[in-house]
Amino acid sequence: MKLTKKQAKELSVKKWEYIVNNDGRDYGLLKKYPELDNLQSSCGYCEKYFCDDCPINNGFLSGCVSKNHPYYKWTKNYTKANAQRMLNLILNS
Numbered sequence: 001m002k003l004t005k006k007q008a009k010e011l012s013v014k015k016w017e018y019i020v021n022n023d024g025r026d027y028g029l030l031k032k033y034p035e036l037d038n039l040q041s042s043c044g045y046c047e048k049y050f051c052d053d054c055p056i057n058n059g060f061l062s063g064c065v066s067k068n069h070p071y072y073k074w075t076k077n078y079t080k081a082n083a084q085r086m087l088n089l090i091l092n093s
Contacts, residue, residue: 019083
């Protein structure tokens with residue numbers, strides 16, 4: 001799917017706002033937002049950039065899988081605080 005940066009960001013914000021409001025969990029995300037289902041990792045940024053030049057990978061050599069990246073930390077501990085860090089990173093991108 002071809003997305004503009006604005007569209008990609010909007011979809012990413014939608015995903016992470018849902019997760020933050022769901023206490024750090026993504027359960028039910030695709031049921032609520034089926035438009036995310038066809039995106040790489042259910043993420044607008046992953047769909048547009050797939051790690052290459054992704055606006056939220058600044059300073060992280062391995063992108064989202066870098067052990068210091070907020071996404072990696074969220075995958076290891078699904079908390080609202082970790083999800084909020086991801087949302088903040090996207091909002092500030």
